[in-house]
Amino acid sequence: MTPESARTYTNPVLNADWSDPDVVRVGDDFYLTASSFGRVPGLPLLHSRDLVNWTLVGHALDRLEPAHAFATPGPDRGVWAPSLRHHADRFWIFWGDPDQGVFQVNAPEIRGPWTAPRLVKAGKGLIDPCPLWDDETGEAYLVHGWARSRSGIKNRLTGHRMHPDGTEVLDEGEVIVDADRIPGWFTLEGPKLYRHDGWFWILAPAGSVETGWQGAFRSRGFFGPYEERVVLEQKDTDVNGPHQGGWVRTASGEDWFLHFQQRGAYGRVVHLQPMVWGEDGWPVLGDDGAPVTEHRRPALPPQPPAAPATGDDFPGGRHGRQWSWTANPRDGWATQHSGDGLRLACVRSDDAHDLRRVPSVLTQRLPGEPRVVEVELRLDSEEPGARAGLAVLGDAYRWIGLQRDAD
Template sequence: WFYIFYGDPDFGIYRTRSRDPEGDWERPHLVVEAKGWIDPCPFWDDDGRAYLVHALAGSRAGSKSIILLHKMTPDGDHLLDDGVLVFDGHDQHPTIEGTKMHKRNGYYYILAPAGGVANGWQTMLRSKNIYGPYEAKIILHQGETEVNGPHQGAWVELENGEDWFIHFQEKQPYGRVVHLQPARWVNNWLQIGQDSNQDGIGEPVASWTIPSLDQRFKDWQPQTTDEFNEPVIGLQWQWQANPQALWALPGALGYLRLNPALRPDTINRWSAPYLLLQKMPAESFTVRTKVNFHHHFDGERTGLIVMGIDYAHLSLIQENDQLQLQMTTCTKAQTGHPEQIQSQIPARSGVVELQVTVSSGGICRFGYRYDSGSWQEIGPPFQAKEGKWIGAKIGIFCDRLAPENDGGYADYDWFRVSLN
């Protein structure tokens, strides 16, 4: 079997499994009902006994910075005990979590990040006894590099014996950026990256020889641009929350139709579920889209949005039977701050191209043009901000203030992303 165990901090730890990782997976099964149990990892010992190691989320469990180990049925169906405390990180490894358990050369290992998402480090624990006591060693940190918080990852061993470590970096508006580090074993400790200052702790490398694989893989990147010529939208798109079928109508007509969703009864769009978004693809890039806005009633709006705890959008809105083009921002959206119009001009037409250019650090500049003319910048630069546990996202939306019979709609011809 191939297994996935995951923690839902509000309900407990679930297991799904499959005979083929590319095939069908079983419906998630609740292994244990619990609050705040996170980052589980199953482990099968040489004698066939099964265990589950995990951490705690303080927001739900009321406790954190500790690691618990449980006996488990070999099929991963349920736990056999209430758990044993095998490591307390409060003093030197606070917020320890993200557990991964291994056995090598007679040692039990638990790899776990500590120190917090933004500025933490990767900790490795080892013991000859599965219940400890465990020695603790920091095996990867930022050091003198520009990669903050290099942790929350996993050791990967290739068939040819090469060792690698995959982890993420919290990069504010860009979200959690994935890194691959070279690794090797020295004195039964995993050494990651390079120890450039000889302090015994690895540091991330900026570049390295790629892994030696038996087969070569084509260079690729996730989808970004969507011409909206297919009966389904691309896999890069993510709704802000659970979608409704009529929010977006793809088709073979060469455009994506957005129907105006009813705005939430809130002062901003932080809780608007109908935002159609995708992740930032690079540090510097440009997004352009073309919209034909068929506006019927006052309060209908559509546009291009950069979404996070601070957000901004360039949008068309009908007000007093007049179509306006507005560049709008909202800061601290999650606390209920209102949107602020930064620039507003009469729209010449409901057919317009919208643009946002993102430069290093997440600085966004909005622009527009009509009839393939020259681009005109509108509004001040905007600093993109991450969301809650996610990076900023970019996309399109269409909404209205009140329900109407046969409201307007926005036809998006294409959404194009280019790297700068």
């Protein structure tokens, strides 16, 4: 690391598909989670000491429920846009399952043990929830967005009073921001709820992941009325979006904002933006509202370069934390053994012609824009039609590997 690079960082700080990130500080440590959709394990947990270098330290969700619904891949189901908070000496993660409702898990430490998922509010299309425990009043609140694909509703945020133990909402809820009434605003989603300087704040993106912007809303009361402002947008940069994320304050009082940028097949990479509070009381993100590419590092102790692992020798036949299955795994898909290397079973499947429908596929987030990916592979099965290989898997896929023919 050169002296100059030691003083600055370059975006994205997480150059892989960490969609819908949220962040919290506890002491001198920063923690981040992100959407995992139908992949298992879910709710990844990342750790940093400087907001620039991150490592993957675990997951908060071992399996997705109900088991029958996640026995096959569902890339648009499962864990959408979690919120990570620390309250009452516990970590809390709330997320929306668009087909079931708002769930939460909690734990005394980031590495667990995490509780079983608790359904806080049932309903279709409930997404992007975020809790707030108001230290000033002792009240607890929950805000969430809506997925039109499940509910027919979008572009609005609904607020609830919540039981302080996070187990349930206490009312029917009411719309606290209706972006249909804000000229030019559409697809408002991903709210993150905060208390600051006597205001309730909601930081939420709108305008879609490809071309949208980051908005801020404030009100003296949780249920509104809210006034709004655009606080981060592409302007003349090459950062399209910029989309959904979270605000975090360091122990010394610096403010920072982590958000994602949609990069098509490469997923949603994570950027770090400086943040200050203007004289008029509104937050100013990036370079006067435009995303930064390079910037002074946070005033935190220097840390060695780090990033979530991508390579794996599979010691003892075990795969690293960076790997996940495309559905709830079953016994027999992988075999532990004494040497290095992963042993995967050839699993019969009626959908074997389409990898997007096969659950026995072990995946990791595509790391940035790789030029070369290497894998050592051997196909042991003698059964005609058996195959194994390496794939790039998304809306479409391509694979390379070995297939056993009749001869």
